[in-house]
Amino acid sequence: MEYKVSKHAKLTTIILVVVGLLSLVAGIAMDHNHHGVSGRLWANLLVDGYFFFTISLAAVFFLALQYVSEMAWGVTTQRVFQAIMAFMPVGAVVLLIVFAASSLHMNHLYHWMAEGVMEEGHENYDKIIAGKSAYLNQPFFWVRTILYIGVWMYFANWFRKNSLKEDKLNLDGAVSPVYKKAIIKGVLFIAFFAYTSSSSAWDWIMAIDVHWFSTMFGWYAFSGMWVSMMIVAVVMVQYLKKNGYLKEVNSSHVHDIGKWMFAISCLWSYIWFCQFMLIWYSNIPEEVTYYVQRFNDYRGLYIGTFFVNFMMPFFILMSRDAKRNGIFLIPVALIIFLGHWVDVLIMVLPGTMFEHGTLGLVEIGMFLTFLGVFIFMVLNALSKAPLQTKNHPMYDESLHLHH
Amino acid sequence: MHKEAAIREPLILGNPTYTDISNDVLHAIENKPTKLWKVLMVIASIAAVWGVGCILYLLGVGIGTWGLNNTVGWAWDITNFVWWVGIGHAGTLISAVLLLFRQKWRMAINRPAEAMTIFAVFMAGMFPMIHMGRIWMAYWVLPIPNQFGSLWVNFNSPLLWDVFAISTYLSVSLVFWYIGLIPDFGTIRDRATRPVQKLMYSLLSFGWTGNAKAWQRFEEVSLVLAGLATPLVFSVHSIVSMDFATSVIPGWHTTIFPPYFVAGAVFSGFAMVQTLMLIVRKAMRLEQYVTIKHIEYMNIVIIVTGSIVGVAYLTELFISYYSGVEYESYAFINRFSGPYWWSYWAMMTCNVVSPHLFWSKKLRTNLAFTFVMSIIVNIGMWFERFVIIVTSVHRDYLPSSWSMFYPTWVDIGVFMGTLGIFSVFYLLFLKYFPVLAFNEVKSILKSSGEQYKNMSDEEFKALHPVFKKDKK
Numbered sequence: 001m002e003y004k005v006s007k008h009a010k011l012t013t014i015i016l017v018v019v020g021l022l023s024l025v026a027g028i029a030m031d032h033n034h035h036g037v038s039g040r041l042w043a044n045l046l047v048d049g050y051f052f053f054t055i056s057l058a059a060v061f062f063l064a065l066q067y068v069s070e071m072a073w074g075v076t077t078q079r080v081f082q083a084i085m086a087f088m089p090v091g092a093v094v095l096l097i098v099f100a101a102s103s104l105h106m107n108h109l110y111h112w113m114a115e116g117v118m119e120e121g122h123e124n125y126d127k128i129i130a131g132k133s134a135y136l137n138q139p140f141f142w143v144r145t146i147l148y149i150g151v152w153m154y155f156a157n158w159f160r161k162n163s164l165k166e167d168k169l170n171l172d173g174a175v176s177p178v179y180k181k182a183i184i185k186g187v188l189f190i191a192f193f194a195y196t197s198s199s200s201a202w203d204w205i206m207a208i209d210v211h212w213f214s215t216m217f218g219w220y221a222f223s224g225m226w227v228s229m230m231i232v233a234v235v236m237v238q239y240l241k242k243n244g245y246l247k248e249v250n251s252s253h254v255h256d257i258g259k260w261m262f263a264i265s266c267l268w269s270y271i272w273f274c275q276f277m278l279i280w281y282s283n284i285p286e287e288v289t290y291y292v293q294r295f296n297d298y299r300g301l302y303i304g305t306f307f308v309n310f311m312m313p314f315f316i317l318m319s320r321d322a323k324r325n326g327i328f329l330i331p332v333a334l335i336i337f338l339g340h341w342v343d344v345l346i347m348v349l350p351g352t353m354f355e356h357g358t359l360g361l362v363e364i365g366m367f368l369t370f371l372g373v374f375i376f377m378v379l380n381a382l383s384k385a386p387l388q389t390k391n392h393p394m395y396d397e398s399l400h401l402h403h
Numbered sequence: 404m405h406k407e408a409a410i411r412e413p414l415i416l417g418n419p420t421y422t423d424i425s426n427d428v429l430h431a432i433e434n435k436p437t438k439l440w441k442v443l444m445v446i447a448s449i450a451a452v453w454g455v456g457c458i459l460y461l462l463g464v465g466i467g468t469w470g471l472n473n474t475v476g477w478a479w480d481i482t483n484f485v486w487w488v489g490i491g492h493a494g495t496l497i498s499a500v501l502l503l504f505r506q507k508w509r510m511a512i513n514r515p516a517e518a519m520t521i522f523a524v525f526m527a528g529m530f531p532m533i534h535m536g537r538i539w540m541a542y543w544v545l546p547i548p549n550q551f552g553s554l555w556v557n558f559n560s561p562l563l564w565d566v567f568a569i570s571t572y573l574s575v576s577l578v579f580w581y582i583g584l585i586p587d588f589g590t591i592r593d594r595a596t597r598p599v600q601k602l603m604y605s606l607l608s609f610g611w612t613g614n615a616k617a618w619q620r621f622e623e624v625s626l627v628l629a630g631l632a633t634p635l636v637f638s639v640h641s642i643v644s645m646d647f648a649t650s651v652i653p654g655w656h657t658t659i660f661p662p663y664f665v666a667g668a669v670f671s672g673f674a675m676v677q678t679l680m681l682i683v684r685k686a687m688r689l690e691q692y693v694t695i696k697h698i699e700y701m702n703i704v705i706i707v708t709g710s711i712v713g714v715a716y717l718t719e720l721f722i723s724y725y726s727g728v729e730y731e732s733y734a735f736i737n738r739f740s741g742p743y744w745w746s747y748w749a750m751m752t753c754n755v756v757s758p759h760l761f762w763s764k765k766l767r768t769n770l771a772f773t774f775v776m777s778i779i780v781n782i783g784m785w786f787e788r789f790v791i792i793v794t795s796v797h798r799d800y801l802p803s804s805w806s807m808f809y810p811t812w813v814d815i816g817v818f819m820g821t822l823g824i825f826s827v828f829y830l831l832f833l834k835y836f837p838v839l840a841f842n843e844v845k846s847i848l849k850s851s852g853e854q855y856k857n858m859s860d861e862e863f864k865a866l867h868p869v870f871k872k873d874k875k
Contacts, residue, residue, distance in 0.1 A: 070411070135725060194714050213726045277645075278656070278660070278661075282649055284656070
């Protein structure tokens with residue numbers, strides 16, 4: 001069945017973008033920071049660029065994982081995951097603009113890029129940061145950034161293009177050659193992603209608080225992007241089913257995607273807690289400053305986010321029935337979606353806005369604008385191909401999923 | 404019913420009937436022990452007795468008989484503890500996590516893996532207890548109201564969390580394992596001919612009837628226990644890692660420890676399952692049920708968890724540089740170039756480099772190679788704990804406190820002893836317990852058995868007239 005973006009959906013995305021932009025303008029007008037509003041805008045571009053880009057990225061990972069682990073149930077929803085990848089180009093451009101502006105000193109997101117930080121004798125000289133110069137230097141940063149984005153997008157395109165190609169094959173009982181290749185590509189992607197999911201989080205996010213370090217940080221960012229992506233998948237499947245699409249997806253499939261959202265929420269909470277607890281417990285000055293800052297200036301949001309992101313799915317979606325029912329899935333999904341966005345916000349703001357960061361009109365406006373564009377890109381990609389794949393060797397098994 | 408994708412390889416080879424499956428699995432229980440079993444039992448018993456002797460000597464004379472000193476206060480004891488408790492994780496992962504993931508291949512290996520878990524946790528639990536020196540006071544770790552004055556456990560200490568985590572883990576694993584055994588004990592009881600045997604298995608089977616209601620409850624309980632055991636897979640080794648990571652010792656305090664310890668535990672556990680299963684499937688002629696595909700799947704788990712561990716090692720190494728903390732950097736430089744460089748490189752070779760040989764399909768489906776690899780990984784994971792524990796502390800902040808650790812014969816004897824005691828338990832299990840969950844294996848025969856997979860839909864339906872009706 002082909003999906004068409006309904007007028008209603010188009011209108012919604014337009015409203016989101018318009019309201020977002022209005023709120024952004026209002027926010028800028030009302031901003032009283034004596035340093036000007038530009039720092040806040042750049043920080044927010046990074047927050048939303050990263051948040052939505054990594055949702056698309058996590059979809060590539062999950063698709064690769066489906067092939068590699070011989071996962072059958074996901075085949076009937078494969079096109080949904082492929083559609084979620086569609087925001088990647090926009091997200092990549094936003095991130096590259098932000099980084100380019102940082103490199104050109106148009107913003108001050110990354111203190112290590114500032115003039116003289118690495119130069120002995122300069123008034124900005126910082127010995128600790130200078131010690132990191134073998135890793136944190138402009139050429140190497142750009143090589144890494146371009147490598148990550150380039151390779152990830154190559155795989156995203158490959159999976160999408162070949163899945164569409166697979167539909168048109170005439171196999172006559174043979175196993176699809178695309179499937180076999182996809183397993184190999186999946187393995188390669190996951191191997192590459194295993195390193196780059198961590199190192200990109202260091203480069204783009206952890207390096208904001210440049211003195212600070214945590215070995216767990218890469219996995220923390222990874223679990224966050226994964227759960228945000230699962231949330232989007234849960235909501236999309238519910239939305240499509242409600243509008244009469246995805247008839248092949250039964251309550252067992254819904255249950256399975258719900259389980260993933262539940263499980264990865266737990267994973268994220270586990271990693272959040274371990275990182276926090278170990279740093280709080282040992283109370284070493286080099287490390288604990290990160291949390292001290294968040295506790296002093298962002299306490300409510302910071303602690304609240306953790307409890308909401310952990311407790312909501314954990315208690316509400318514990319039961320089998322809840323994971324099969326949109327009435328439970330949708331509210332939880334929407335609330336923790338905001339929760340994980342706030343999580344990214346608080347990864348970025350304390351290191352860029354210090355005590356001046358807030359969750360105000362600018363933040364909301366930027367989020368809504370990105371959300372509108374994201375939804376539009378994803379639905380648009382969904383309408384470009386049939387909602388069910390053909391010729392996937394596990395399709396029949398997936399169709400008959402029942403548990 | 405007959406809907407499993409054709410490209411999935413069969414999980415039961417040949418053409419066994421339900422009775423064949425029971426016969427094959429119960430052969431060991433219903434017959435006299437083989438010569439191989441007896442020989443292994445004698446060897447294991449000697450090691451076990453030697454180990455018990457060493458432990459008694461240790462308890463009599465004191466912890467000073469170990470090679471510990473003021474600087475290196477933890478060494479082989481805690482290394483062995485972590486190694487054993489880590490090995491246990493594979494059993495829980497197979498029985499609980501793979502159940503939740505509906506992996507049918509777990510059916511052939513869950514029982515022996517769970518047995519391994521339980522015996523490994525026994526061995527692990529012993530080390531902290533003998534480490535106390537006065538083992539008769541071991542119950543002091545429990546928060547029991549008492550009249551000893553101000554004696555109370557320290558809830559702030561991860562060592563106490565360990566007590567709770569591991570005892571919970573042991574209880575849940577034991578219940579899970581036992582519940583799984585009940586239907587199989589029922590079958591053994593029904594087939595037993597000797598009265599004593601019949602009585603014993605009758606008691607063990609809790610009056611299992613095998614009717615539909617019983618099976619339905621069985622499945623529900625399994626699912627609930629799997630749900631409880633899954634967080635335990637994470638919590639136990641996370642808390643073990645916190646024994647180190649909550650400290651301020653460079654090399655011990657690092658935030659990635661909890662998930663990385665869990666991955667390492669699964670890694671070492673699967674290696675141990677491979678070591679055991681490769682012997683068991685051959686000696687007990689279970690090749691039809693524990694197929695090359697099973698071995699391959701386990702090897703893939705080994706590559707994945709080994710790679711996670713590899714990423715974590717490199718992350719730690721990188722951050723030790725990136726942090727700019729002098730002590731942090733030194734801890735790692737000392738690891739790979741200090742006096743214990745050989746243990747670091749043994750760990751790196753065994754855990755990070757060698758599992759990558761499994762990328763080759765030829766190698767990961769080769770039994771002899773897999774066996775050698777499983778031993779290598781077991782050794783590598785032992786060294787990992789040794790590296791973390793000893794090399795992080797042996798060079799204290801003050802060079803005047805620098806020291807080395809040399810194991811004594813008691814250190815070695817206790818470790819060898821645990822291998823022996825573990826093997827004795829395991830051999831008894833192989834002789835008196837149904838070594839595969841054969842009633843569960845039967846449940847996948849018609850979806851994943853070779854002869855059924857090769858059938859056309861028509862042939863399958865002809866065998867099962869009931870399916871003719873649902874033809875739309």
